[in-house]
Amino acid sequence: MSKVVVVKNAGIRPVKKLAVDQYRLLLETGLGALFDRKPASAALSTMFPGGVVGMKTNCLTRKLNSTPKSLTDAISEMLEDSGIKANNVVVWERTNRELADAGFELNASSFGRRCMGTDTNGLGYGRTFYNSGEVNSLISRILTDVIDRNINIPVLKDHSIAGLSGGLKNMYGAIHNPNKYHIPNCNPHAAHISNLEPIRKKNRLTIIDAIRVQYNSGPGFDSRYLEYFGGILLSTDPVAVDRVGLEILEHCRLMNKLPALEQVGRPVKYLKSADAIGLGMERFEEIDLQVLAVDENGAARPGELF
C-alpha cells in the first residue's frame, strides 16, 4: 500500500516561511513515520546509501512561492548527518537565474553543497531522446549524469492548465521541451514525463512543501489566493503524494468558495494516467495516509488532514 505522511506544524505559525530548524522538526517526524525508522538519518541512509543526491526544486516564482531554501537546507543537513558528503548534495533547477532569484546561492564547485541550474556551463540537456507515451524529450544532465538519486521538492499550488502543480508537474523542469506538453490539462504528459526512464529510476522521494498553498491563479504568484496549511507531504510514491496534495488543494478552494478544479475546466486527470501506467497509486481510499502534528519542541501526535 502506498504510504503518504503529512506532517503539520503545530508550533509557532511563521510569518511567511519556516526556518531551517522548524523544517527539521517536521522532516524528522515525517521521515521517521514514512520509513518506520528513527532517527530520520537512519531512514535516509537506507534510502540514500551513498552517491550523489539531487533535490529538484520549483523556483518559478522567485522568492514569493518557490521551494524555500530553508527546506533544502534542512534536508541537506539531514543527508549529511546520514553520511552523504556535502559536495554530494545537489540542489538543482532548470536555470541558474531561477535558483538565484529564489534566494539560492549557486555553487558548481567541488567544495560544499552544490546548487546549479541545467544551464550551467558544461551541463545542459543530454543527447539521448527518452520516450514514454506521447513524450519525447532530452533530460537534464544533472539528473542523468550528475546525481544518482533524486528528491523531488515541489511547492503545492494551483496550475492554470494542469490544475494541480505538485511532484509530477515539477518534473517538467527536468526536460528540454516542457512547452510541448501542456495541452490538454497536462494529461497524460505529466504522467509520462515522470515515467521517462531516468526520472522514474532516480526519483526516490517526494517532499511537497504545503506550508502556504496557493489554491488559485497559479503557477505564477498571486497573494490573493494563499491559504496557510502548515504542512509538508512525504512519500516514495510520486502519484499518491500528489493525490493527497490534490485533496488539500481542493479543500483550500472549497474553504474559499471556489469551485472544484474540474468545474473550472482543469480536471487533474494526469494522476489517473500515472496510476494506469504503474507509476503510483491514485485512488485516495487506497492510500495509507498518516497525518501528524508536531509542536515547537518536536513532539508529534496524530493529527487531522484539515
Next chain:
Amino acid sequence: MERRLFLRCLGCGATATLLAQTELLPRALGGVQNACAFDYTKKLSSVEAWYYVKREGGGIECRLCPRRCVVTDLERGYCGVRETRGDIYYTLVYGLPCSLNIDPIEKKPLYHFYPGTTAFSLATAGCNANCKFCQNWEISQTRPEQTDNIDLPPQTIVDICNHRKVPSIAYTYSEPIIFFEYMYDTAKLGHEKGIRSVMITGGYIEKEPLKDLLQHLDAVKVDLKAIREQYYKDIVNAELKPVLDALVEIKRTGVWLEIVYLVVPTLNDSEEEFVELARWIKTNLGTDTPVHFSKFYPQYLLKNLPPTPTGTLEMARNICRAEGLEYVYLGNVPGHPAESTYCPKCNEVVIARRGYTILQVNLNNCRCSNCNNEIPGLF
C-alpha cells in the same frame, strides 16, 4: 558582451551555424579585414508580442497561430519563445537568432525566385509544431535559453546585406512565424533599403498576422507536409486546414509561392495522396505553382523509417504532371534531371541545376529562350 564571434563567412557563403561555435574562430580570423563581429548573449528579449488578447481572470490568448495558446503568468506558449509576465505577452527571441548562414536561394528551395542569388538566412529557437521528422530539431524544438544566441537587431542584418551585396533575407531553419515581430521589422526595414525578404515556413499561422506580414515579403515557401488532416495530427502536431488557408491567402496576395512536400515512406506517399495533392493545388493555387517533392532521411523521432526511394519521388512527380502541374521538382536528389526547370510548352530546359548550383539559364525577360513561353516567377 560575453564573447565575440567573428565570421568571415558572411562574405563568402560558408556555413555559420552558431550552435557549436568555439573561440577558435576569432583566432583563425583575427587578421581578416571586414570580418563581421557579433555578440553572444545569454539574455532573452523582453519585447511585447503582437497578436494576443488579455483574458478575463488572468492570462492571455495568443492569436499568432491557430493553436491559440492560453498562457498564464510565467508560462510559455507551445512555441517555447513567447512568455506571459503579469498580463503582458512577450517575445523572448526578438533580435536573437541562433543560426545564421548565407545560402543559395535554391537551398530554400526557391527555384523561380532570382535563381543563382544568395539569401542571408537566419532562425531563432522555437517552433509552433513538432514534426517527428524535423531536421533542425536542435534549434526548433528547444527554448531560446538552450541555444547560443547572438545580438542581431534588424538594422544590423540590413546593413550586412547591403555591405555584402546579399539581395535577400531568408527567415528559415526553424519556424519564422514564432519570431514574427523580429521577422516583420527586419523585412520592413529591408524593403526600405532595397533588400528582399523570403519566409520558409510551415504556414501554420492565423490570417491577420499573415496578411500583415505579406506586405513586406517577396516570396514564401510553404512546407505542405501532407494533404491529410490525420498526418498533421499524428506527425506534425498541428492542423492541415489553416495551412491550406494560408496557401490560398499567399497566392491571392501575389507574393511568390512555392511548395515543398516531404515524402515520408509509408506515411504520406500513396498514389491517392499525390493525386489529391495535385488536384488541390491545381484548383486552389493554379498549375503554375512550383511543387518540390523532397526526399526524407531518417531524423529526430522518425529514425525507424528508410529514406524515400527515388522511385517514389518520381511517381509523385509523374502524377502531378499528369494532373496538369507545370513545375514539379525533386529535392534532396542531387543530379536528378528533375532539379531543373523545363518549359511546359516546348519541354526545353530553361534553368539547368545541379544541387544548389545553376548550370545554365535559358531565359529572356522571364520567357523561354526557345519558344518565348512566359515562365512564372521573379527572375
